[in-house]
Amino acid sequence: MTLEYTEKENQRFKSVKAGLIDFIGGSLGGMALVYVGQPLDTVKVKMQTFPSMYKGMVSCFLQTLKTDGIRRGLYAGTVPALVANVAENSILFAAYGGCQKAISNVLGIQRVEDLTSIHNAWAGFFAAFFSSLTLCPTELVKCKLQAIREVQMDTIQGKSSVAVIGKQIGPWGLTSQILKEQGIRGFFTGLSSTIAREMPGYFFFFGGYEVTRELLAKPNQSRDEIGWQKTMVAGAVGGTVLWLVIFPADVVKSRIQIKNIKTPALTVMRDIVRNEGISSLYNGLKPTLIRTIPATATLFVTYEYSKRFMLNLFEAS
Numbered sequence: 001m002t003l004e005y006t007e008k009e010n011q012r013f014k015s016v017k018a019g020l021i022d023f024i025g026g027s028l029g030g031m032a033l034v035y036v037g038q039p040l041d042t043v044k045v046k047m048q049t050f051p052s053m054y055k056g057m058v059s060c061f062l063q064t065l066k067t068d069g070i071r072r073g074l075y076a077g078t079v080p081a082l083v084a085n086v087a088e089n090s091i092l093f094a095a096y097g098g099c100q101k102a103i104s105n106v107l108g109i110q111r112v113e114d115l116t117s118i119h120n121a122w123a124g125f126f127a128a129f130f131s132s133l134t135l136c137p138t139e140l141v142k143c144k145l146q147a148i149r150e151v152q153m154d155t156i157q158g159k160s161s162v163a164v165i166g167k168q169i170g171p172w173g174l175t176s177q178i179l180k181e182q183g184i185r186g187f188f189t190g191l192s193s194t195i196a197r198e199m200p201g202y203f204f205f206f207g208g209y210e211v212t213r214e215l216l217a218k219p220n221q222s223r224d225e226i227g228w229q230k231t232m233v234a235g236a237v238g239g240t241v242l243w244l245v246i247f248p249a250d251v252v253k254s255r256i257q258i259k260n261i262k263t264p265a266l267t268v269m270r271d272i273v274r275n276e277g278i279s280s281l282y283n284g285l286k287p288t289l290i291r292t293i294p295a296t297a298t299l300f301v302t303y304e305y306s307k308r309f310m311l312n313l314f315e316a317s
Contacts (some may be wrong), residue, residue: 034292036298041287043060046150049143057286092130126206128202131198131202144265207241239299240293
């Protein structure tokens, strides 16, 4: 009885330890991703939401840099972006590890490492539901801050009913304003479109990552032994596949959140296609893909190697 109890306690400790390692590794990866990719993410959001204001990616980048500078322009929304990505990736990777274990238990596979790339893709699919709940509020604040000047200009020109937001408002001021005007529900504007974007997106994200790691591994070499350079390549592939699949849903989400649209996501998508053409669903794709390659490569290298470091640290202690 005592031995059985001790074994259960050991298993519980191992599960908690694994979840904590995934959580911390995802947090560190999320921080690295933001600092690498934030300027082009800002360009992406502006082009998605106000496509008529810019001729293209370079024009948007230079105009933002000239008008608002680096900190208030290209790195606008960095604080909520950090919160969003740390929250999303910590929950995402912790849930990913938990979903891997659940899938391996259901299928009777002894080790998580023995799951196929398709199994891992499904683990990413289910994990994304949980990360969406933490991502939606923080990304809403981030997107609003990134496009704050465009919202103001659009309002002044009489093209929008969105209230003018003071140019100097920061993340905490905007958070308080949303809470005061719309309550807690205001932070979940665009939740359905976020979930619709995240779940299929992360199926391809983790699937693309794991398939690429398998392809890059030498004969008799595991996916975890391919080295940091190939890990970066696999991360870049996963990120690229993710955005190619989910970009139209991301455009819809950005419009809903920034313009505070209340109509359903499918209706918004239909209106965009009808009024602006189907190509509008891909506004901002170029800066997104350029940003994604180094950003997701950095994310996975940071996650994998910090996770490995922590595992070695626990084993040594």
